[in-house]
Amino acid sequence: MVERIGDGPVQQEYVDMMKEVARLIDVMFNDNAKGEAKHTGFILMVFPFHNHGGRCNYMSNADRRDVVVMLKEQIARFEGQPEISGNA
Numbered sequence: 602m603v604e605r606i607g608d609g610p611v612q613q614e615y616v617d618m619m620k621e622v623a624r625l626i627d628v629m630f631n632d633n634a635k636g637e638a639k640h641t642g643f644i645l646m647v648f649p650f651h652n653h654g655g656r657c658n659y660m661s662n663a664d665r666r667d668v669v670v671m672l673k674e675q676i677a678r679f680e681g682q683p684e685i686s687g688n689a
Contacts, residue, residue, distance in 0.1 A: 611658040615647055623660045631662075644668055 611619055623645050630641035642663035648656060661668055 611660065612656070615658050619645060619647060619658060619660050623662070627662050642667070642671075644672075 626643050630643065631639045644661040647658045
């Protein structure tokens with residue numbers, strides 16, 4: 602099977618940091634809840650600014666299928682908005 606962008610493991614230099622950030626986000630939003638008791642999902646995406654070749658490291662507390670739907674919906678919202686400039 603050919604590995605596609607996004608299918609590979611998190612790059613080694615990011616693994617420990619991303620796991621810790623993901624754990625903190627989950628605790629902050631879900632108060633140590635487990636499984637169905639969790640009420641807030643999140644995704645963490647980390648990528649280098651330069652020469653990344655489309656590489657993005659990803660972690661989440663949600664089911665990947667649900668994240669795919671959410672990301673498609675979010676992209677549609679982003680693409681439907683007019684270009685806005687500012688510093689907010």
